[in-house]
Amino acid sequence: MLKVKKLVKSFDGFLAVNGAELTVEKGQIVAVIGPNGAGKTTLFNLITGHLVPSEGTIEFKERDIKALSPHKICHMGISRSFQLINIFPKLTVFENVQVSILSRKRKILNMFSPTNKMLVEETYRILEKVGLDDKAQLLSTSLSYGDQKILEMAIALGNEPELLLLDEPTAGMSPEETASTIKLVKELARSEGLTILFTEHDLDVVFGIAEKIMVMQQGKTIAQGLPADIRANKLVQAAYLGEEF
Amino acid sequence: MSTLFARFTEAKKILLLLLILAALLVMFFIPTFLSKYSVYLLTVILFTALLATSLNISLGYGGMLPLHQAVFFGVGAYAAALLLNKSPLPPWLSFLAAPLVAAGVALVIGTVCVRLRGLYFGMMTLAMGQLVWAIVYRWYEFTGGDDGIHGIAVPQVLRSIPAAYYTALIVFSVCLLIIYIILNSPFGIALQAVRDNHQRCESIGINIRHHQLIAFVLAGFFSGVAGVLFVILERSVSPSLLFWTKSAELLIMVLLGGMFTFLGPTFGAAVIIVLGVFLGVITEYWLLVLGTVLVLLILFLPQGVLGFVKEKISSSAPERKGVDKYAQG
Numbered sequence: 001m002l003k004v005k006k007l008v009k010s011f012d013g014f015l016a017v018n019g020a021e022l023t024v025e026k027g028q029i030v031a032v033i034g035p036n037g038a039g040k041t042t043l044f045n046l047i048t049g050h051l052v053p054s055e056g057t058i059e060f061k062e063r064d065i066k067a068l069s070p071h072k073i074c075h076m077g078i079s080r081s082f083q084l085i086n087i088f089p090k091l092t093v094f095e096n097v098q099v100s101i102l103s104r105k106r107k108i109l110n111m112f113s114p115t116n117k118m119l120v121e122e123t124y125r126i127l128e129k130v131g132l133d134d135k136a137q138l139l140s141t142s143l144s145y146g147d148q149k150i151l152e153m154a155i156a157l158g159n160e161p162e163l164l165l166l167d168e169p170t171a172g173m174s175p176e177e178t179a180s181t182i183k184l185v186k187e188l189a190r191s192e193g194l195t196i197l198f199t200e201h202d203l204d205v206v207f208g209i210a211e212k213i214m215v216m217q218q219g220k221t222i223a224q225g226l227p228a229d230i231r232a233n234k235l236v237q238a239a240y241l242g243e244e245f
Numbered sequence: 246m247s248t249l250f251a252r253f254t255e256a257k258k259i260l261l262l263l264l265i266l267a268a269l270l271v272m273f274f275i276p277t278f279l280s281k282y283s284v285y286l287l288t289v290i291l292f293t294a295l296l297a298t299s300l301n302i303s304l305g306y307g308g309m310l311p312l313h314q315a316v317f318f319g320v321g322a323y324a325a326a327l328l329l330n331k332s333p334l335p336p337w338l339s340f341l342a343a344p345l346v347a348a349g350v351a352l353v354i355g356t357v358c359v360r361l362r363g364l365y366f367g368m369m370t371l372a373m374g375q376l377v378w379a380i381v382y383r384w385y386e387f388t389g390g391d392d393g394i395h396g397i398a399v400p401q402v403l404r405s406i407p408a409a410y411y412t413a414l415i416v417f418s419v420c421l422l423i424i425y426i427i428l429n430s431p432f433g434i435a436l437q438a439v440r441d442n443h444q445r446c447e448s449i450g451i452n453i454r455h456h457q458l459i460a461f462v463l464a465g466f467f468s469g470v471a472g473v474l475f476v477i478l479e480r481s482v483s484p485s486l487l488f489w490t491k492s493a494e495l496l497i498m499v500l501l502g503g504m505f506t507f508l509g510p511t512f513g514a515a516v517i518i519v520l521g522v523f524l525g526v527i528t529e530y531w532l533l534v535l536g537t538v539l540v541l542l543i544l545f546l547p548q549g550v551l552g553f554v555k556e557k558i559s560s561s562a563p564e565r566k567g568v569d570k571y572a573q574g
Contacts, residue, residue, distance in 0.1 A: 048448060070447035080448055088441035090505065091434070099431075099438045100449040108435035108451060109459075111427045115434045159449055 001026045001195055002047070002163060007056035009042055009219075016042040018219035020056070024163070024212075029189050029196045031206045034216035035239065040199040041083060043216070044167050047197075048080050049073040060163070075104075079161030081152040083168045083199075087140050094136040096151055098123045100158025123158075129191075130154045130184060146177040150184070157188070164188075166198035170205060178202065182209055203240075207231070215239065272414055276407040284410050285478070286522060290515050291413040292474035295420055297498045297510035299467035304496075305504030306428055307460040308440025309359075310367035313374030314495055316354070317465040319487025321347040321472025323381060323388060326482045329398045336400045343476075344469030350377065351465020352458075359454045359461065362443075375489060382484040393483030397476055409478040416474060420467055425507060427463065436460050497535070501542060503549025512551055 004022040008015065017039040024030050032040050045051040047058055049070040058066050065073050088096050101119050102108050127133040130150050135143060140151060149169065156164055169185065170178040186209055189196050200206050206213065206227075213230045215223045217239045223230055230236055276284050300314040324346035328339035358369045381388045388394070403412060427433055439446050439453050446453050476482060485491070494517065502513030517535070524531035546553050 050444070050447070069452075071450045071452045074448060074450035082445070082448075086442060086445045088438045088445065090441050091437060095434060095438075099434050099451075102431045102435060103450040107431045108456070109432055111430045111432045113431065114426070114429055115431050116429070118431065155445070155449060 001061060002197070003057070003059040004043075004047070005057045005059075007043070007046060007058065008054045009039075009046055009051060010054045015219050017046065017053075019221065020216065020219070021221040021224060022214050023224070024195060024197055026162075026195055027189075027193065028211050029185075029209055030198070030212045030214065031210035032197065032199045032214045032216060033203070033206055037218075038216040039219040040216055041167055042219075044080065044165055044199065047073075048078060048165065074159060074161075077162035078165065079156040079159040079163075080165035081149075081156045081167060081169060083171055085145070085148045085152060087148060087151055087155065089139075089141045091140060092136065093127065093132055093138050093140050093143065093151060094123055096140050097126050097154050097158045100155045101126075101160075104159045126154050126157050129188070130157070146173050146181075149173060149177075150181065153184075157192075161194070163195045163197065166196065168199055168201065170200065170202060178205065185209060269414075269418065276410060281406055285406050286518070288406065288410045288413045288474075288478050290518050291410075291417045292471045292478070293495075293498070293518060294511035294514040295417050295474070296468055296471040297495050297502070297514045298421060298424060298507075299464045299471065300495050301499050301504055301510045302424065302428070302464040302467070303457075303461050304499055305506075305509070306433065306440060307436050307457055307464075309457055309461065310363060310370075311461070311464070311492075312367040312371040312496070313489055313492045314464065314468055315489070315491035316374035316377050316487045317347040317351055317468035318472045318475070318491070319381065319482075319484075320350045320377065321469025322475050322482045322486055323394075323472075324469070325473045325476040326394045326397045327388075329476075330394065336398075340473050340477075343473050344466050347469025347472065348462050348466035351462045351468075355458045355461035355465070359457045371489060371492075374487070374492070378484060378487045378489070381487060388484075391484055393481060395481040397480045397482070399477055399480050403477050404480070406478075409474075412477055413474045416470060420470055421511075424467060428507065432456075432459070497539060499549075501538070501549060503552030503555070505548060506551040506555050509549050509551040513549070516550075 002022065002024040004020055007017055007020040009017040020039065020043050022032070032043065034040055042051065046053050049065070049068050049072070053066055057064060060076060060078060063076070065076065088099065091099070098115070098119055101122050102115070105119070107118070124133055124136065127136050130153060132147060132150060132154060135147065140148070143151060149172070153166065153169060166185070170181050173181060182205055185196065185198070188194055210227055212225065213227055214221060215230060215236050222235045222239060223233045275287065296314070296318050300311065303309040303311045303314070321343050325339055325343035328334055328342055329336060332339065334342065354370060354373045357373065358366050361369055382391055384390065403409060428436070435451055436456060439451060439456050443453055472486070475486070498513035498517050499510045500513070501516060502509030502511065504510075520535065521531060524534055542549070548556065
């Protein structure tokens with residue numbers, strides 16, 4: 001479904017991503033791991049079109065998406081959540097998700113229908129799935145940090161993506177919140193038939209849900225494969241020296 | 246609980262509607278009991294309020310910083326004046342065409358400016374706006390230069406203050422209704438999403454430049470409508486209409502009323518104009534008062550007067566129908 005080959009991104013000579021390789025099959029849950037500054041977020045930004053690669057190819061559903069703008073890539077079926085909270089602060093929780101659905105259904109140029117009656121059921125369906133339905137009427141910024149991270153994911157779901165990119169979905173969460181988020185991600189993958197690509201610091205989380213893992217170090221892919229193989233990989237062990245595997 | 250809540254908001258809606266109808270009724274009979282000067286002043290407030298509201302499409306709802314909205318007001322006014330005086334078009338067609346000319350100018354300026362963000366966007370609108378002003382100010386053969394245009398051929402029926410007032414009242418009401426509908430449509434919600442978060446909007450598939458440009462052109466159009474109302478009332482135009490200080494005044498009105506509220510700019514326009522007139526009689530330093538008001542406002546009411554009121558009365562998003570259906574989960 002997604003094929004990344006020999007991807008390079010240079011910022012004025014600094015190679016943030018330098019030879020990333022990644023293959024994601026339909027229905028898989030794939031993790032990208034690596035130390036800080038390994039280029040994980042840059043890789044995500046390259047896939048979603050927020051950055052343009054210097055070299056290499058990105059193919060999604062057999063189509064080159066390298067030169068497309070973020071909104072076009074989104075309409076092809078790739079949606080993402082962000083590492084830092086990235087929501088619409090002056091809109092309600094409901095509207096945050098609703099606008100995402102409106103965009104998917106290409107209704108955002110409709111100027112004459114009242115929005116408050118549109119897609120109410122669809123919006124609540126998503127809010128319910130992530131457990132935010134009872135907070136729908138609140139201003140998004142009044143949610144707790146953990147709930148805002150969940151809303152972050154709900155907005156991405158509003159696009160009904162085929163491929164969902166989650167950039168550190170549990171960053172900054174308490175252990176309880178982390179556990180319930182992981183459970184949620186697993187459930188979503190199953191019930192929605194989603195393909196999920198995520199980055200994560202917490203290795204317990206990664207080995208808990210990933211079906212495939214790609215390891216990055218200094219912008220390069222040093223290993224890619226099943227969790228068991230990754231665990232046994234010498235290169236990976238070296239990169240994570242000192243960390244418990 | 247939810248039905249109670251729904252009933253409450255329903256009642257609030259009906260109350261608001263009644264209030265607006267009552268206000269319109271009072272406004273309708275005003276020329277019969279107020280002085281001619283008061284009616285004139287109200288007309289000025291009406292078109293200025295429309296102008297300020299149109300600015301707020303870009304500013305409060307679109308998150309853009311148009312530092313020179315008055316250009317589209319001036320272009321609308323000049324277009325109406327020139328079409329009435331120099332073209333064979335019937336007057337009503339001139340009135341319709343003038344806002345389109347303003348929207349056209351907004352399209353040109355907007356296409357360049359939406360590529361920029363924040364202050365750079367603002368400075369570019371200011372620069373391009375002043376360019377338009379300079380052309381109007383210097384092109385004597387066409388625009389009359391700094392003399393402006395006087396004795397505009399406004400149709401006879403509109404040549405009285407009450408007639409101008411009623412025209413302004415009707416046009417203002419219709420335009421505000423249209424703007425309200427647009428801002429609450431999917432387009433409007435997406436526009437507010439663009440205002441809140443560019444990056445996120447791109448990621449959910451919204452073309453932000455495209456969206457902002459449409460909003461900017463709409464704002465230009467309604468500013469042009471305000472310009473036409475000005476021409477009907479004054480029957481003369483001058484380059485000062487599109488000088489940048491006019492735009493600064495508009496920004497103050499929007500900030501005073503509250504840029505995240507729909508009626509804030511209308512409120513702000515009324516207050517500033519009334520203040521200007523009454524304080525202007527007492528002292529020539531009324532701008533000093535305005536400056537003080539502005540400083541206090543930014544310090545204590547950054548969300549504007551109506552923004553403050555809105556905060557006190559909680560707002561609501563749609564309640565879900567048939568909640569029970571899903572109660573079991």
